[in-house]
Structures are given as C-alpha cells and as structure tokens.
Amino acid sequence: MNVIDTKYIEVEDTDGPTTSLVKIKYTEITGEKDGPKLFVIAGIHGDELTGVEVIRQLIKYFSKKDITGKLTLVPVANPIAFAARQRCTIQDNKDLNRYFPGNPKGTITEKIAYEITEKIIKPNDYGIDLHTGPKGRMLLPHTRIVSDESNKIKALSKLFGTLISMTREPLENTLAISAKAVKTHTIAVELGEGERLDNYFIKAGFFGVLNIAKYLGILDGRAYVLKDQYILNERNNIVSKCTGLFYPRIAIGDVVHKGQQIAEIYDPQKDMIENITAEKSGIVLALQTDAVAVMGTTIISTLTLANCGLNSVSLIQKKCVIYHTKNPRDLLLNIWE
Ligand SMILES: [Zn+2]
Missing domain, CATH: 3.40.630.10 (Zn peptidases)
Structure with missing residues (x-):
C-alpha cells in the first residue's frame, strides 16, 4: 500500500x-x-x-x-x-x-x-x-x-x-x-x-x-508515445487595428492558411466591420476570449508552420489537429502509435 x-x-x-x-x-x-x-x-x-x-x-x-x-x-x-x-x-x-x-x-x-x-x-x-x-x-x-x-x-x-x-x-x-x-x-x-x-x-x-x-514506471500500464511532436518557435501575433466586438472565426489548434479570414471586429463608433486575415499559414496557439478587442492588443497568435511535418500533413488532411482540439473524447485515440 x-x-x-x-x-x-x-x-x-x-x-x-x-x-x-x-x-x-x-x-x-x-x-x-x-x-x-x-x-x-x-x-x-x-x-x-x-x-x-x-x-x-x-x-x-x-x-x-x-x-x-x-x-x-x-x-x-x-x-x-x-x-x-x-x-x-x-x-x-x-x-x-x-x-x-x-x-x-x-x-x-x-x-x-x-x-x-x-x-x-x-x-x-x-x-x-x-x-x-x-x-x-x-x-x-x-x-x-x-x-x-x-x-x-x-x-x-x-x-x-x-x-x-x-x-x-x-x-x-x-x-x-x-x-x-x-x-x-x-x-x-x-x-x-x-x-x-x-x-x-x-x-x-x-x-x-x-x-x-x-x-x-511509477504507475503500471502502457505509456503512449506521440508519433510526432511539432516543435515550433515562430510566433505571429495578430493585433487589432480598432476597438470593437470580437468575433473569432477559428478555434485554438486550427490550421489556418495565409489570407484566410480568421476573425471580424465590429467597431460600434464607426459602424464598420474589420476583417482579420491570417498573415501567415500556421496553427492557432492563442485566442482572446474576451468579447471586446482593444486597438493595439493581440487577439490571436499563431505558430508558423514552415518546414515542419505538420505543414504537409495537417494543411492537407488536418488530421492530428482536428482530433486533438475539436474532439476531446478522442484525446487518447487516433494520434497515438
Ligand atoms: Zn503561469
């Protein structure tokens, strides 16, 4: 015991x-x-x-x-x-x-x-x-x-x-x-x-x-090992250019393409919508959860996917990423070898 x-x-x-x-x-x-x-x-x-x-x-x-x-x-x-x-x-x-x-x-x-x-x-x-x-x-x-x-x-x-x-x-x-x-x-x-x-x-x-x-070996049972863990270092911060209501169109873990719409911000002072697009292809690392985006602050951060396996695998198939972030019940399945 x-x-x-x-x-x-x-x-x-x-x-x-x-x-x-x-x-x-x-x-x-x-x-x-x-x-x-x-x-x-x-x-x-x-x-x-x-x-x-x-x-x-x-x-x-x-x-x-x-x-x-x-x-x-x-x-x-x-x-x-x-x-x-x-x-x-x-x-x-x-x-x-x-x-x-x-x-x-x-x-x-x-x-x-x-x-x-x-x-x-x-x-x-x-x-x-x-x-x-x-x-x-x-x-x-x-x-x-x-x-x-x-x-x-x-x-x-x-x-x-x-x-x-x-x-x-x-x-x-x-x-x-x-x-x-x-x-x-x-x-x-x-x-x-x-x-x-x-x-x-x-x-x-x-x-x-x-x-x-x-x-x-502290606990009995089989440990799983990820086939690949993607080690990324280039963070791309997307900054709001106005102050308004924040409507993200992506979730954390999504793979986004350069130019893809990722959020909208409604500026009530000007009654205008600012479209936010991804400046680079990448995976969404961080997402603001507050409903108001403030001008000059980071609302979304992505990690650039240049030259890594995730680029070719996930941008085409979105396989691992979807299992990991969109379907938590599958957290223990599918992505393990
Ligand atoms: Zn901490």
Whole structure:
C-alpha cells in the first residue's frame, strides 16, 4: 500500500506590517517499492487554475493506485497570489516564476522559491510545472522547452502528449530552467486560460501526468508515445487595428492558411466591420476570449508552420489537429502509435 502524507512548507512573511506564516500544502505519495521520484506543481501563478484541479484529481486517483517510487503533488505553489486571484505575490508584486532558485533572505516571493527548490525540486528526479495563459487568453495545450533541450526533457515533453511544443528563450529564473541546475528534469506546460476551469484542458493535463508516470514506471500500464511532436518557435501575433466586438472565426489548434479570414471586429463608433486575415499559414496557439478587442492588443497568435511535418500533413488532411482540439473524447485515440 502507498503511504500518503499531507505536508506543509512554512514560509515567514515579514514583508507586511506584521509577521505571518504562509503555508504551502503538498501531498507525498510513497509506494512500497523504491523507484523514480516525480513532482507535479501548479499555482506558481495565482490566477492559473487548470493545474490546481488536475492535481486535485491526481491526489484522488493515486490514493487508490499502488505506485512504485514517489509522487509529490503541490496544488498551489503561491497561496498568496491564489487568494488574491493574481499572477504575482501581492506583498512584493513579484512573479514567482522569475525568482528560482530563490533566496532565504529575500522578499516573500524569493523565500517561497527557495523553499520550493529545497523541499520539492531537489529531492525529485523529474518534474512537471502546470501553467495556463492569462485571463482572457486561451492557449492550445503545449509544452515549453528551450531550443537546445536535453533528450530527457524532450522525451517528457513528447510523453505529455501535446502535439505542439514551443521553444523559448531560456529564462534562467523560471522553475523549469532552474531545476536543470540540480538535475531534476522538468517540463513546463500550458493548458488553457487563467481564472477558468475547462474540462478539456483538465483532461489533457491529467492524461499527460499519468502517461509520464506510466513511462517512468511509477504507475503500471502502457505509456503512449506521440508519433510526432511539432516543435515550433515562430510566433505571429495578430493585433487589432480598432476597438470593437470580437468575433473569432477559428478555434485554438486550427490550421489556418495565409489570407484566410480568421476573425471580424465590429467597431460600434464607426459602424464598420474589420476583417482579420491570417498573415501567415500556421496553427492557432492563442485566442482572446474576451468579447471586446482593444486597438493595439493581440487577439490571436499563431505558430508558423514552415518546414515542419505538420505543414504537409495537417494543411492537407488536418488530421492530428482536428482530433486533438475539436474532439476531446478522442484525446487518447487516433494520434497515438
Ligand atoms: Zn503561469
């Protein structure tokens, strides 16, 4: 039988007028047999909720399954930001995901980063850091890796099961990059939109963690491996040229062609409609969900599909993309080998 422990990281908050204690709850599930150690963390940004629910479901699921090794599940890494429904910590206005590995003598955010590094990241072999887009901006499920990523992290990314992985500049002080320094192989994942719970993104996250746990041998069962994961890096932001009601004509995950109409914006001041067309062929990575488009702000982002397999496969057949985004019930089927 597994041993299940509920634990708390306690961090003294001395930034306010009085000293208080911030408690970060986490659950450790330890199997009878020794094996790999995996942590899953959410709520690094307080307004990102998909991962919080994914971890709630994981605790329930793993409580009834025998595992090998150890799982550490942290639903809300920054309880101050979570309670304030904000990305950053309110006391020092710092973004926790820019302060790893932290500082025990720093501000409250830096102290939280330090404690998470010591108690969660360092004792584990592997990690998954769950994120979402901000409120009002929905992101296609995708992993984020750096361009010269290690093979182990590339494998974790593929096992998580998103068709797309986006490469980014290595920001040294993010959790995932900082974890490399202590040899804890960690991926960052984006799932949906801030301040919302949507079952599709929750399922994608839950499945991704389970699949990695199976592959590592923590959980019994067959892990699936994507035939191809498309690693894309050229983001094309489409900016509104007027302020008005926003009518998207595409969904996240759609493959769009250059020149295709992708949205309309109705400007009530001029009683005019602005047609938005795709400037480049690509896959829709992000979509504004607020009904008002504001002049000068990004409403849709695509990832350019030049010179990658997805171009030839999906622009012609739209095969993988449709299964992945339009028919969530097929998330576990069809695209797996
Ligand atoms: Zn985030």
